[in-house]
Amino acid sequence: MSALIRKAVFPAAGLGTRFLPATKSQPKEMLTLVDKPIIQYGVEEAVASGLTDVIIVTSRGKSVIEDHFDISADLEAHLAAKGKHALLEEVKKVSSLITVSSVRQGEPLGLGHAVLMARGLVGDEPFAVVLGDDIFDAKPPALKQMVDVFEKVQSPVIAVERVPQNDVSSYGILAVEPAPEVGPGVHRILDMVEKPPRDQAPSNLAIIGRYLLTPDIFPALEATKSDKSGEIQLTNGMKRLLQDRPFYALEVDGVRHDAGNKVGFLKATAYFALKRPDVSEAFTEYLKSLGFSRSL
Numbered sequence: 001m002s003a004l005i006r007k008a009v010f011p012a013a014g015l016g017t018r019f020l021p022a023t024k025s026q027p028k029e030m031l032t033l034v035d036k037p038i039i040q041y042g043v044e045e046a047v048a049s050g051l052t053d054v055i056i057v058t059s060r061g062k063s064v065i066e067d068h069f070d071i072s073a074d075l076e077a078h079l080a081a082k083g084k085h086a087l088l089e090e091v092k093k094v095s096s097l098i099t100v101s102s103v104r105q106g107e108p109l110g111l112g113h114a115v116l117m118a119r120g121l122v123g124d125e126p127f128a129v130v131l132g133d134d135i136f137d138a139k140p141p142a143l144k145q146m147v148d149v150f151e152k153v154q155s156p157v158i159a160v161e162r163v164p165q166n167d168v169s170s171y172g173i174l175a176v177e178p179a180p181e182v183g184p185g186v187h188r189i190l191d192m193v194e195k196p197p198r199d200q201a202p203s204n205l206a207i208i209g210r211y212l213l214t215p216d217i218f219p220a221l222e223a224t225k226s227d228k229s230g231e232i233q234l235t236n237g238m239k240r241l242l243q244d245r246p247f248y249a250l251e252v253d254g255v256r257h258d259a260g261n262k263v264g265f266l267k268a269t270a271y272f273a274l275k276r277p278d279v280s281e282a283f284t285e286y287l288k289s290l291g292f293s294r295s296l
Contacts (some may be wrong), residue, residue, distance in 0.1 A: 003154060005147050005212060006053055007121075008046040008128040011114035013059035013105035018261055027062045028260075028285060029132050032278060033269050035069060038259055039132045047098050047131060049143035055121045056102040057114045069100045110231025119218045126150070129234070131209030135268055138254020142210055149250050150212045152182055156238070158189070159210035160249045161256060169195050171206035172235040174249055175188060185251035187196075192239045194227075205249060207235065217241055254256045 011103035016028030023031075029039040043054055056065055105117045113130055128143060136142040146157045163171060172194050193202060211234070221237035239245065257268035273283045 003128050003214075004124050005128055005150060006051055007055060007119045007125070008042075008053070008130050009055045009057060009115060009122065010042060010091050010132060011057045011105075011111055012039065012062060012065055012132065012253055013108060013114055014055050015108065017197055027065055028066065029062075029065055031259075031265070033135070033259065033265075034272050034279065035276075038135065039065060040068070041135045042132045043098060044128045045070070045136060045141045045143050046128065048292045049147055051098070051128065051143070053099045053101070055118045056100065057105050058102050059105055059108070062267055066100060066102050069098075074132075074180060108230075108231075109226070110233055111234035112224060112234040114212075114231070115234055116218060116221050119217075122215065122218075124215050126212060126214045128293060129211040129213060132282045133258060133260030134209030134212075135257045135259050136194060136252065137257075137271070138252050142252045142256075143212075145252055145254075146173050146210060146250055147181060149186055149248060153246070153248055155248060156214055156217070156241070157212040157248045157250055158238070159208050159252050160187075160205045161208050161251065162204050164208040165201070165204055168198055168201040168206065171195065171208075173203060174205045174206060174207065175202035176249055179248060182248065183250075187249040187251075187252065189247040189249050191243065192235050196236045205251075205262050207249075208252075211251070213236075213238075214245075218247070237296045250282050259261045 004210060012014045012027065012029045014028065016023035019028050019031060030037045032038075033041065058065060101121055103117050103121055105114050130143070138145065142159060146159060150157045160174060172192055173196055174187070174189050175191040176189055179186045179188045185204070190204060192207070195198070196202070218239060220241040221232060221234070224232055224237040226232055226239055227236070255271075257271060258264040274280050
């Protein structure tokens with residue numbers, strides 16, 4: 001019987017130092033692109049991909065993330081009394097998107113450690129890992145494209161993107177062989193290298209922020225040693241598991257934004273603003289007044 005992907009783990013315990021001082025008092029995941037927090041884009045993608053449960057790996061001071069996806073009775077009553085029905089429906093939609101639970105990561109010990117923290121809530125079933133900094137505009141949604149591949153291979157699937165050779169040392173990079181029998185843009189993974197020097201990278205296929213993993217990743221992560229920074233890297237845990245089972249990579253068909261740095265965040269804000277009918281016209285006129293064209 002084929003296993004189904006129902007749960008998505010959202011690692012959200014980081015300090016968000018790239019966005020200080022804003023992240024001194026609010027989680028990076030709650031910074032807004034137009035009018036939605038970064039993390040909501042990923043949650044909506046999970047919902048649109050057929051997933052039913054979200055597990056947020058948080059840390060001290062981040063309860064506001066869970067609050068965002070909870071019912072806000074006072075706010076809903078206020079909007080109803082004021083007759084602001086469109087806003088009321090938008091607020092209700094947020095709290096009804098998906099079942100949300102959370103677990104604490106006491107120390108920032110790496111992405112692999114964050115995934116390990118979710119083990120008790122994931123259980124013995126395959127699951128997704130969603131890095132909220134990576135925001136996709138894709139049809140079908142990025143996770144749905146990956147789920148379709150997983151349903152064929154019943155093995156871990158990692159989202160990848162071709163990056164400029166100058167950037168390979170900022171990513172986990174894969175050595176692969178084509179797997180056209182599975183589908184277009186699918187590769188079987190031969191090896192994984194975390195942030196290789198440019199002249200030693202096996203390809204320019206970079207791991208990006210979506211993973212579909214099987215529960216045997218947990219013992220593999222437990223057996224993975226911390227790196228020199230004291231962190232357990234998810235890539236190293238997957239590389240260990242690769243010795244025992246096949247892994248696949250999918251080049252996602254869509255546009256990816258890296259909102260984890262200031263320039264990427266600004267680009268994503270402009271991109272999604274220009275796609276919004278309620279603000280695109282006025283925003284376009286503003287950009288024109290600054291000397292930019294609509295094509296930007």
